[in-house]
Amino acid sequence: MDYFNLMTICAFLHLLVSIPHAYSNYVETKAGQFFSSGHTNNWAVLVCTSRFWFNYRHVANTLSVYRSVKRLGIPDSHIVLMLADDMACNYRNPKPATVFSHKNMELNVYGDDVEVDYRGYEVTVENFLRVLTGRLPPSTPRSKRLLSDDRSNILIYLTGHGGNGFLKFQDSEEISNMELADAFEQMWQKRRYNELLFIIDTCQGASMYERFYSPNLMALASSQVGEDSLSHQPDLAIGVHLMDKYTFYLLEFLEEVHPASQANMNDLFKVCPQSQCVSTPGHRTDLFQRDPGSVLITDFFGSVRKVEITKDTINLTSPVEPSVHKSGSGDIQIESLTYVDQLPVSEIIHQKPKQKDWHPPDGFILGLWTLILLVFFKTYGIKHLKHIF
Amino acid sequence: MAALQLEKQRGRYAALAIAAVVIVVGIPLWWKTTETYRAWLPFSDISELDTLQLQLSVDIEVVFSRGTLTPEQQKKVPLSHVSEKEHKIDAKTGLRYKYETRYRTATVMEEDALNQQTAAEADLSLHMLSESSCGSVVVYVIPESSTLLPEDVKVYVGQRRTALLRSPPFKSSWSLKEVLSSLDVKVEQVVSTMSFNHEDIVAALSDRVRMTKVTKESMADSMRAIKSSPGYEITFSLLNPDPKSHSLHWDIEGAVKSYIQPLLNKLAPIANFSVDSQILYYAVLGVNPRFDNSVSAYTLNADSLSHVINPVEARLGSNAASSNPVLNFLLYVPDAHHSPLFIRDHSKREVPSNAFHSPRWGGIMVYNVNEMYGPEAEHPVDIHINMAKVMGVFLAQLRLMLGVQHTHPPPGFVLQSPGSAGLADWELDRLLWSRSVENIATASTTITSLAQLLDQIGNIVINDNIAQQVSSAVTSLQSAVAELEAGNLAFALQYSREAILASERAFFDPSLLHLLYFPDDQKFAIYIPLFLPMCVPIVLSLLKIVSEAKKRRADKQAKND
Numbered sequence: 001m002d003y004f005n006l007m008t009i010c011a012f013l014h015l016l017v018s019i020p021h022a023y024s025n026y027v028e029t030k031a032g033q034f035f036s037s038g039h040t041n042n043w044a045v046l047v048c049t050s051r052f053w054f055n056y057r058h059v060a061n062t063l064s065v066y067r068s069v070k071r072l073g074i075p076d077s078h079i080v081l082m083l084a085d086d087m088a089c090n091y092r093n094p095k096p097a098t099v100f101s102h103k104n105m106e107l108n109v110y111g112d113d114v115e116v117d118y119r120g121y122e123v124t125v126e127n128f129l130r131v132l133t134g135r136l137p138p139s140t141p142r143s144k145r146l147l148s149d150d151r152s153n154i155l156i157y158l159t160g161h162g163g164n165g166f167l168k169f170q171d172s173e174e175i176s177n178m179e180l181a182d183a184f185e186q187m188w189q190k191r192r193y194n195e196l197l198f199i200i201d202t203c204q205g206a207s208m209y210e211r212f213y214s215p216n217l218m219a220l221a222s223s224q225v226g227e228d229s230l231s232h233q234p235d236l237a238i239g240v241h242l243m244d245k246y247t248f249y250l251l252e253f254l255e256e257v258h259p260a261s262q263a264n265m266n267d268l269f270k271v272c273p274q275s276q277c278v279s280t281p282g283h284r285t286d287l288f289q290r291d292p293g294s295v296l297i298t299d300f301f302g303s304v305r306k307v308e309i310t311k312d313t314i315n316l317t318s319p320v321e322p323s324v325h326k327s328g329s330g331d332i333q334i335e336s337l338t339y340v341d342q343l344p345v346s347e348i349i350h351q352k353p354k355q356k357d358w359h360p361p362d363g364f365i366l367g368l369w370t371l372i373l374l375v376f377f378k379t380y381g382i383k384h385l386k387h388i389f
Numbered sequence: 390m391a392a393l394q395l396e397k398q399r400g401r402y403a404a405l406a407i408a409a410v411v412i413v414v415g416i417p418l419w420w421k422t423t424e425t426y427r428a429w430l431p432f433s434d435i436s437e438l439d440t441l442q443l444q445l446s447v448d449i450e451v452v453f454s455r456g457t458l459t460p461e462q463q464k465k466v467p468l469s470h471v472s473e474k475e476h477k478i479d480a481k482t483g484l485r486y487k488y489e490t491r492y493r494t495a496t497v498m499e500e501d502a503l504n505q506q507t508a509a510e511a512d513l514s515l516h517m518l519s520e521s522s523c524g525s526v527v528v529y530v531i532p533e534s535s536t537l538l539p540e541d542v543k544v545y546v547g548q549r550r551t552a553l554l555r556s557p558p559f560k561s562s563w564s565l566k567e568v569l570s571s572l573d574v575k576v577e578q579v580v581s582t583m584s585f586n587h588e589d590i591v592a593a594l595s596d597r598v599r600m601t602k603v604t605k606e607s608m609a610d611s612m613r614a615i616k617s618s619p620g621y622e623i624t625f626s627l628l629n630p631d632p633k634s635h636s637l638h639w640d641i642e643g644a645v646k647s648y649i650q651p652l653l654n655k656l657a658p659i660a661n662f663s664v665d666s667q668i669l670y671y672a673v674l675g676v677n678p679r680f681d682n683s684v685s686a687y688t689l690n691a692d693s694l695s696h697v698i699n700p701v702e703a704r705l706g707s708n709a710a711s712s713n714p715v716l717n718f719l720l721y722v723p724d725a726h727h728s729p730l731f732i733r734d735h736s737k738r739e740v741p742s743n744a745f746h747s748p749r750w751g752g753i754m755v756y757n758v759n760e761m762y763g764p765e766a767e768h769p770v771d772i773h774i775n776m777a778k779v780m781g782v783f784l785a786q787l788r789l790m791l792g793v794q795h796t797h798p799p800p801g802f803v804l805q806s807p808g809s810a811g812l813a814d815w816e817l818d819r820l821l822w823s824r825s826v827e828n829i830a831t832a833s834t835t836i837t838s839l840a841q842l843l844d845q846i847g848n849i850v851i852n853d854n855i856a857q858q859v860s861s862a863v864t865s866l867q868s869a870v871a872e873l874e875a876g877n878l879a880f881a882l883q884y885s886r887e888a889i890l891a892s893e894r895a896f897f898d899p900s901l902l903h904l905l906y907f908p909d910d911q912k913f914a915i916y917i918p919l920f921l922p923m924c925v926p927i928v929l930s931l932l933k934i935v936s937e938a939k940k941r942r943a944d945k946q947a948k949n950d
Contacts, residue, residue, distance in 0.1 A: 040749045073699035077707065130902060137899045147712055149616050150596070151749065189838035190896065191596060259696055307694045308613070309734045310744040310752060310789075313781045315806065316648055360422050366919070 037295070039153040039194045042303040043146060044069045044079045047128060049160030049169045051085035051120075056240040057231050059087045060101045061159045061201055061247040063109040068254040069155065072302030080131055080146055082118035084160075084170055094238060101243050101251065103235040117144050125175045132156075132183045134192065150191035155199070155300045159247065162202030164225055165210075181211040188214040195288070197300040201246045203228040206282040218288045218295075220268070222246030223279035230278050245277045257297050259304060265292035401937075404930035411927060425848060428856035434863045435840040438833050439481060441597065443826065446487040446876035447584050448525035451576060454495045454503050456532035457556045458568065465565040467493040476587065478598050482830075484590060488580065489876070492569065495529070503529065503553075508537055509805060512547030521550045524818050524878030526583050528576055530556045543801035544579055549814045552579050582798045583815040585822040589794065593827040597834050613748040614792035617827045619890055620661040620713040623649070623787070624751075626705060627774075628672040631724030635758060636769040639720070641666045644776035648784060652811030656791065658882055659824055663713075667706065674721065675700035678730055686729045689755075690737070694745050697753065716790050717751035718783045720774070728759035744782045752786035754779060784811055793820055821882050828885035829869050835892040836862055843901075855895050862891035 046069070048062040066081055088097050088110045099110040118127060130136050131146050148154055160167055166174040187193055198219040200208050205221030212219065222229040222244065231241035232248045243251075249272035257263055269292070274280050285292050298304050453466065469491045476484045495503070502514035521527050531537055533556050538545055545553040554575055559568050591598070615621070625645070629637050645664055653662045674697050678687035689697075707715050723730040732740045732755060746752035756779065762770045793816050798804060807813040836859065843849055869884035
């Protein structure tokens with residue numbers, strides 16, 4: 001009996017001693033984990049490619065991912081948000097300045113501080129590829145650029161209408177999976193990303209990531225080739241479907257993620273199984289170097305900064321030279337400010353017409369000449385025509 | 390009959406003439422007008438650049454002061470010696486380090502300078518005598534028993550490019566060669582501290598060579614320093630969450646001019662810097678500090694620091710006009726209810742600087758002002774911030790951000806602090822070595838991948854300005870590699886900067902967007918409606934002519950038989 005008590009007491013004491021040691025080890029490993037992913041900043045490119053009122057759900061999809069990404073810490077300066085149409089201020093919106101994602105108008109994902117970088121007709125395949133590859137004209141402002149470096153993790157989210165091997169932009173053009181794969185390869189060549197997570201919520205979405213060949217890419221899609229992605233719930237007051245199924249369940253999953261959570265990619269792959277989504281979500285991880293189980297959700301959706309304590313300082317001894325203030329009411333020289341002409345009228349009036357390149361004649365001219373030739377043959381000798389035809 | 394024959398003849402000639410015009414004039418015209426303009430690019434030079442063989446040369450001067458060598462040994466000096474080391478990084482990249490060492494005895498003036506009281510003064514007076522060129526290292530060997538350096542200190546590295554080395558013991562009967570070989574080890578240690586070392590150069594090549602196994606320290610180092618860029622923006626922000634209690638005054642202009650500007654002037658060959666500052670009111674940290682009874686102060690522990698930056702970053706502005714990377718330095722003065730606020734590190738110890746930094750982003754310092762006023766002071770209290778203390782921390786963080794690495798010298802080394810200049814000359818040299826290698830590596834990968842891209846995709850238009858940028862990038866790269874080989878570090882850096890600017894401009898030119906992905910069936914769909922109606926009558930008429938000619942020949946044969 002005594003021996004037993006002694007044993008338990010010894011074990012208890014041992015446990016007490018080892019707990020703080022284990023805790024410090026845990027803190028150390030957590031600190032070490034900070035550098036295992038190899039990234040120092042996060043970017044997000046969120047694109048909605050469809051216009052028209054009945055595609056309300058695509059804008060709501062994109063805005064709800066935008067909300068989650070902002071909540072988890074990525075600042076607006078690191079998010080490129082492209083919305084192809086304005087649903088919040090659409091004429092047919094019964095509740096202007098709102099975009100709802102849950103029926104009965106439960107959650108307004110538009111809010112007061114949405115920063116849309118590319119809007120309306122600016123969302124084109126060309127602009128999207130320019131943002132990804134960085135080939136923007138020099139006058140593009142900072143908020144419209146993807147200024148990532150070789151230690152950036154980028155999240156790319158596309159939604160809209162798609163098909164086998166393409167995604168439709170604005171009902172007038174398409175981006176093919178080959179173009180997307182080439183764009184990612186160019187990003188890799190220039191080391192514009194450390195790791196990239198590609199999520200697409202369209203019909204036959206898995207076809208868009210089939211052709212990727214650059215390293216460090218992980219892709220998720222809402223449906224396989226041959227399947228359609230379905231929308232979730234309509235709201236009877238607004239009159240359209242509010243969200244797509246896959247993004248709805250993705251949003252529910254992300255609502256439980258907070259900046260310090262340890263949820264990993266394997267949990268993300270389980271979002272929206274076929275029983276809920278009707279389509280089968282797919283994912284691709286063969287190009288990714290780390291094991292998906294060790295990749296945190298916040299590696300892509302959040303922006304957990306790595307910090308180090310500043311240990312050394314520099315001893316500065318010489319006193320600060322105060323900047324000389326020109327005080328004195330006598331003659332205060334204020335630098336006269338000049339502003340650039342907003343509308344350089346004189347330049348516009350006097351500019352010479354631009355040199356246009358010569359183009360060969362188009363269809364109308366060809367048709368006209370054909371008509372002239374036929375008329376010539378008819379009047380001057382159908383017999384000439386007989387030898388040819 | 391004859392008229393019919395004539396008609397047929399004329400018809401035949403007409404058909405043949407039209408076919409001739411189409412083939413001789415039409416097809417070349419169509420080809421010429423639909424080809425894309427591709428200016429000539431130096432593809433052969435670019436493929437040569439794919440394999441990079443870099444040679445880095447360092448000039449080392451070893452000066453023996455009086456009393457270190459016996460007259461016997463001294464006779465053989467002056468002497469020079471070259472040693473080379475080769476490293477193969479991967480199949481396409483190789484490095485060669487060339488150390489050119491010159492040995493000589495000290496001049497009278499240098500002897501006078503070495504007779505000073507302390508090492509710092511000696512260093513200063515040595516610097517007055519001669520200016521050593523960028524990238525070189527001068528080592529003064531002083532007698533073993535000299536009192537210039539304290540007892541346990543073997544090497545003193547000064548603010549410029551000189552070091553004082555206490556001579557290792559050797560016998561007077563040794564020949565000069567033995568003396569030099571025993572000295573070589575020490576000199577090598579000094580050179581690897583003051584000039585480049587292998588790990589830094591390999592880390593600088595990370596654009597070309599993705600290292601698979603790296604130590605945690607070297608990865609942390611490579612992640613901390615910001616990538617080479619033509620310009621940087623530095624923003625100093627003062628965060629005042631409680632303007633009702635504290636009315637803060639900081640003389641940022643004067644502080645920047647006194648402390649930061651000298652460092653930036655010294656770093657001018659590397660990049661352009663622009664500095665601005667702002668004051669943010671009612672800006673709070675995103676985390677709640679906890680009150681610690683043992684020190685009766687509020688504390689922020691290291692784990693919560695990573696969540697501090699994001700809410701603040703949303704409030705910081707940035708210059709919309711440029712795309713340069715931004716380094717933010719924030720000074721946070723805690724509000725009156727949460728003062729004083731201390732930062733604790735991972736092992737719960739106090740941090741003397743009360744500051745932390747985030748790699749490639751910037752730094753935050755917490756400045757407590759609760760000691761500057763008593764409880765009876767009238768709010769808001771006028772507070773003048775001690776800029777020297779603040780800038781000391783920011784300067785240290787700025788150095789880390791810009792890539793001035795911590796040097797871990799071997800034991801027995803003393804590194805003189807750079808003081809108000811901000812950066813010692815040899816630290817600048819280290820930075821120049823790694824930056825020029827990084828620029829060369831990045832520019833070469835950019836140019837080779839651009840050439841590959843343009844080669845693969847035949848549809849991209851290559852304008853003249855792109856061709857010109859590429860050519861100038863190639864020539865600058867070749868000059869940079871040549872200057873590195875010759876040992877002219879300043880010129881090498883300048884050429885490497887030009888190379889990287891030109892290559893980036895060429896790679897990111899907006900006209901290079903390949904949007905023209907035409908599958909073959911789309912090409913057919915475009916051309917068939919245009920050319921088929923025209924070609925069918927021509928081909929049919931030619932066939933008719935040929936069949937008629939055959940028939941006539943058969944008839945003639947039959948008639949002859």
